[in-house]
Amino acid sequence: MRNSSEERENTSKHLTRLESFSDGVFAIAITLLVLEVIQMLHSDGRAGLGQLLLGHWKSILVFFMGFLTILICWINHQLVVSYAEKADSNFFWVNGFVLLVVTFTPFPTAILAEYLETEKHLAMAVFGFNYFMMSVAAYSLTAYIYNRLSSKENNELLLCYKLIYKYTIVYTFLVFLVCFFAVPVAIFLYALLFIVFAFPKDFASKLLNRRIKRRSRKHVPMHAD
Amino acid sequence: MRNSSEERENTSKHLTRLESFSDGVFAIAITLLVLEVIQMLHSDGRAGLGQLLLGHWKSILVFFMGFLTILICWINHQLVVSYAEKADSNFFWVNGFVLLVVTFTPFPTAILAEYLETEKHLAMAVFGFNYFMMSVAAYSLTAYIYNRLSSKENNELLLCYKLIYKYTIVYTFLVFLVCFFAVPVAIFLYALLFIVFAFPKDFASKLLNRRIKRRSRKHVPMHAD
Amino acid sequence: MRNSSEERENTSKHLTRLESFSDGVFAIAITLLVLEVIQMLHSDGRAGLGQLLLGHWKSILVFFMGFLTILICWINHQLVVSYAEKADSNFFWVNGFVLLVVTFTPFPTAILAEYLETEKHLAMAVFGFNYFMMSVAAYSLTAYIYNRLSSKENNELLLCYKLIYKYTIVYTFLVFLVCFFAVPVAIFLYALLFIVFAFPKDFASKLLNRRIKRRSRKHVPMHAD
């Protein structure tokens, strides 16, 4: 039988490889997006370059949206995973679900670039459904780390992330419905979401401070909820 | 001549780079799958988006199967390799064989997506042959680590992995034959396989416990077989 | 609340993952360039191989330029980031800006390869604008690390990098304008730039020595500017 010190060392190795594998997947998904932009160079035959760039500015814009999406997803992933102190079999699957959504992201991004003009409602909805899945994945990851893999003294902030991602599931589902009716409104609502998740730590810290204040007013202990 | 402490340090460096290189290969292979799904956007000319998604749901399903396959393969790889305590020249080649099969996987996956409707038996058999090669690779890797690279006190569980992968070679060969006759049966049998390898540690632990019980009934020492 | 030792350990983990994610993005961007060269094999139908290689030597040359660009960018990135002693939320975004430019680089490279003969001024200007953005990104990264993430005793050399990148913003903007009028002159000026950034450490060290000499002549303390 393995003794506990070796078991612990091995556990940290599992975590390291999970992080390194995930970083690879994020890095590739974010870089593959440009292939879609390059594609348009070949699809348009021998058009003039100026004309090509002007005619495809929406594709380039969608490239930036896709890039931002995956970057924000990576920032939140590395923040939340830094709370994990070990890795077990289930964690590989919860994390695998996150990676599945990330890997899939270039597809709805390509759909948005291709169909933004001809079928904007459906294209936006496909893209928005991806955001919904992403928040389900982020919530699952955070909840699993909070409940199973983190030590209880250090995860006050992690609880806040969990709460934020939970609200985000509802939010992204509602905006997904909005996509079918009003694309500009949906884009505006997604932009709001981006602002929150661009700086998740600062946002969660504010939330935590508010919760601490409220609690201290009511004289209840910290881990009661 | 190198002294033994430097030799050991260097050996651990070889292992680290083998893991980091392997993680890279797995991460890229799993992410490249989506390119095949994006491809269908360009191949169908100017079809409607709804029509395109409905007409290609099988491609999207095959993407998920390919993703699952490589993810499960990675989970098993990192589990088994965590038992290795050093890396030698042969290990690079045994591991290289695993990576060859992983790298190749997007090809049978693309074949399955393309030919599932027109030539399902042959397409499924090509995909199934890949699973057979994968279990041969997994068995070779595990056997090599068990025999040469792990310390004898810690690898009771590793022996169970080795046994499981050995049975899997026979299993995947039989299912490969089934592919030529009954595709749904083959898919069902592969799904069973997925369930085992999704949680290889738990499965191997159960096997180990059964072996320990049986042995203690017969009063034979642990490493006798 | 987290205690400071755990906070520090976690911070170093954020930095490690930022580096590993960035290395992945650089590695993929630099390797994707070859896809564009392979593309020409398929676009030209059944031309003879000799004819194909001779007819496309410019594409191959542009591949080398793209490779050099991203390699130099990586060398400078890893040099500057080695001064960071922690990672905060803003750093993820400053670094994300660098990665955005790196990820985008295969697109202007592909444009240059495709349009170098028919619309050389515009194609070169698009490529040159990318260099301009790259120096803005490099300056932002360096300035942020200098001001916020490095310890004040060790970053004399970092200050020199910051100065060099600042001058480079002006330089690349001017060369960008030159692209519209004289492509060979622009290429020559970019080649000069490459020579400086191929060995940034040596160049910055010389600059630092000159500054130290000048200061010691004027009898002013080291951190006065």
Next chain:
Amino acid sequence: MRNSSEERENTSKHLTRLESFSDGVFAIAITLLVLEVIQMLHSDGRAGLGQLLLGHWKSILVFFMGFLTILICWINHQLVVSYAEKADSNFFWVNGFVLLVVTFTPFPTAILAEYLETEKHLAMAVFGFNYFMMSVAAYSLTAYIYNRLSSKENNELLLCYKLIYKYTIVYTFLVFLVCFFAVPVAIFLYALLFIVFAFPKDFASKLLNRRIKRRSRKHVPMHAD
């Protein structure tokens, strides 16, 4: 000024990132090869699957050759780089040269797959020229590490690698010339080369033992040449 302990720590960081960046490039180059095999699925219109696999078995064979080439290159890279104890500015460039050849490898591989039947001599020569460049790169890397970055007590074996790679430059140049006249002979000679570099450590150890014996017969000290 930095003190020497911090300088050393930073130097090891440069080395770590060089390794992680290189691993990424190798991993991507080796995985991109499969894209070329998938390509044939789309280029042949609606051919039967059996017919497609049989008609393209040469493409699949070339995929294996490309895979073997890059895998062997990686094995030798990680072996040689493990002797480096620091990283300096020039090392980034010598290593960058190796990565350039590795990144470029999918292109001659694709050429070989495409033109093996119609223009075998030229296609094989392009592929062979890549091997010649690869051995120049391997020699440069090894010589630089031997002369500048390794400690003199530990690198007896490294000297043997250096010698082997030097001979290989001549060998690959000669086989490159053979490509123009007799493709099967060239393939046979490359296969011999593969056998040596598949297990570089074992081969170099034998060479080292022979050198030690010869020296001890002549009574000359070890580092005399």
